[in-house]
Amino acid sequence: MIRIAVLVSGRGSNLQAIINSIENKYLKAQISIVISDISDAYALERARAHGIKAVHVDPGKFASKELYEIEVLKNLNSENIDLVLLAGYMKILGKTLLTAYKDRILNIHPALLPAFPGLHAQEQAFRHGVKVSGCTVHFVDEELDGGPIILQKCVEVTDDDTVQTLADRILEQEHKIYPEAVKLFVENKLIIEGRKVKFKT
Numbered sequence: 001m002i003r004i005a006v007l008v009s010g011r012g013s014n015l016q017a018i019i020n021s022i023e024n025k026y027l028k029a030q031i032s033i034v035i036s037d038i039s040d041a042y043a044l045e046r047a048r049a050h051g052i053k054a055v056h057v058d059p060g061k062f063a064s065k066e067l068y069e070i071e072v073l074k075n076l077n078s079e080n081i082d083l084v085l086l087a088g089y090m091k092i093l094g095k096t097l098l099t100a101y102k103d104r105i106l107n108i109h110p111a112l113l114p115a116f117p118g119l120h121a122q123e124q125a126f127r128h129g130v131k132v133s134g135c136t137v138h139f140v141d142e143e144l145d146g147g148p149i150i151l152q153k154c155v156e157v158t159d160d161d162t163v164q165t166l167a168d169r170i171l172e173q174e175h176k177i178y179p180e181a182v183k184l185f186v187e188n189k190l191i192i193e194g195r196k197v198k199f200k201t
Contacts, residue, residue, distance in 0.1 A: 002029040002186050005081040007072075007089040008036045012043025013171065014087040014108055014178050019050050021179035029186050032079040035072060037091055053079070059091070069096035076100070083185060086140065087178075093140060103192060105140040106185065108178045110170045112136060112152055117145035122167040126157065133157055133166060135174045137181035139192065148197045150181045150190065 006015050015034065021027040034047035039056045047054040055075055062068040073096060076084065084097070086107040093105065111121035113136040116128070125133040134154040139147035153173040157166060184190050189200040 002082045003032045003080055004029050004083050004085060004182075005076050005079065006031060006034045006043075006047075006085045006087050008034060008041055008043035008087050009038050009090040010041055010043060010088040012041065012046045012087060014174055015043050016046050017175035017179055018085065018087070018182060019046070019052075021182070023050075027179060027183055027186060029083075029182070032081060033075060035075055037089070043087070065094050066096055069094050073097060073100055083182070085178075085182065092144060095142075098140070098142060103139060106150070106178075106181060107138055107140050107145070107147070108174050109136045109138065109145050110167065110174065112154065113138060113145055113149060122170055123163045126161065126163045126166055131157055133170060135170050135177060137177055139197070148192050148195055150184065150197050151177045153177045 006018065008015055019031065022029060022031065031052050033053045033055060034043060035055045035057055036044050037057060037059050039058065044054040044056065057071050057075065059068045062071065082104065084101050084105045086105065109121060111125055112134045116124040132154050134152055136152045137150045141147040155170050155173055184199065191198045191200060
């Protein structure tokens with residue numbers, strides 16, 4: 001069974017979506033560890049509530065990003081992790097983790113990449129006046145929110161939307177497509193060809 005680690009920084013609603021998908025047998029995988037760079041991230045409480053190992057690795061205790069990531073990697077190796085999921089993880093991954101888990105790190109982003117990468121994507125899209133926004137699950141590489149795209153879901157922007165109402169509707173779709181993308185990975189149905197991700201039948 002594939003062993004998953006989830007890296008988090010906040011409330012962990014996408015973590016919960018993955019947990020639910022495992023518990024209802026949609027996903028045949030195991031979350032072995034949840035790691036946060038924030039000590040009081042609610043995602044850690046979600047993990048503990050489901051009997052999942054929850055670890056805080058404080059970046060402030062390390063002299064460099066590389067040393068911090070080496071410590072994270074030690075935790076991943078101790079659990080024999082096969083797949084790393086980013087779920088609201090607010091740090092940009094460096095070479096240490098990207099090399100160790102090449103093509104084995106997924107992220108969920110609240111916009112239709114390559115539009116609106118980085119922070120506050122929902123607000124970026126809203127302020128830009130787009131008619132359609134959405135979310136993207138992609139492989140993680142050296143480019144910020146730039147790895148090969150696995151799945152996307154569109155969300156219409158209505159005239160009476162606010163940044164928050166748009167973000168809420170996007171989040172609903174995130175909770176659907178992230179488990180779906182993880183399932184495709186777990187079932188070995190993803191093939192990366194350059195910038196494109198193709199699905200095995």
